[in-house]
Amino acid sequence: QKEVEQNSGPLSVPEGAIASLNCTYSDRGSQSFFWYRQYSGKSPELIMFIYSNGDKEDGRFTAQLNKASQYVSLLIRDSQPSDSATYLCAPHNFNKFYFGSGTKLNVKP
């Protein structure tokens, strides 16, 4: 079992729609959960982080965490073409850092 599972996509949504990106992880000791966005040929940049079960909202982005199910998700409301990128899910457990291989999102104008 991979430490982090993400659907590689591509996930295609029309402009203005909600994009839902999902991630499951295997390390139950994971304490911190991060979502990074990576444009093609660029470095990862932090979008959201969440530490507790529940939802956390920041602008158009909402991160959701369910530690019992070992599941974390990222919702992007009012998707824009500029949101088209690969989104990396990254659970961390102190000195263990995991990154998923990412979900590629395409937002069509």
Place this chain on the structure above:
Amino acid sequence: DTAVSQTPKYLVTQMGNDKSIKCEQNLGHDTMYWYKQDSKKFLKIMFSYNNKELIINETVPNRFSPKSPDKAHLNLHINSLELGDSAVYFCASSQGQNQPQHFGDGTRLSIL
């Protein structure tokens, strides 16, 4: 000013050579990392230093040797380069080990 800067941005060299990549951060962070991202886009941690001390040393060939002269710098030296070393290497930093990481622009290493 760039927060995490890596040099060089591109590195093309032949098998068997030795090369170094430098990384500097001006964020005042105490933890720095080296990651390797292969052609399948998996981002895999190689090393992590906290206040100049090695805290993570993943299963990486000992041809790779990190060096942290101070907490703002973390360099990566690679001996006897192999074809499989071709990848993008990212440096990152954070304030603490479970905190968000800031990434450099990456160094694209190509082995001929």
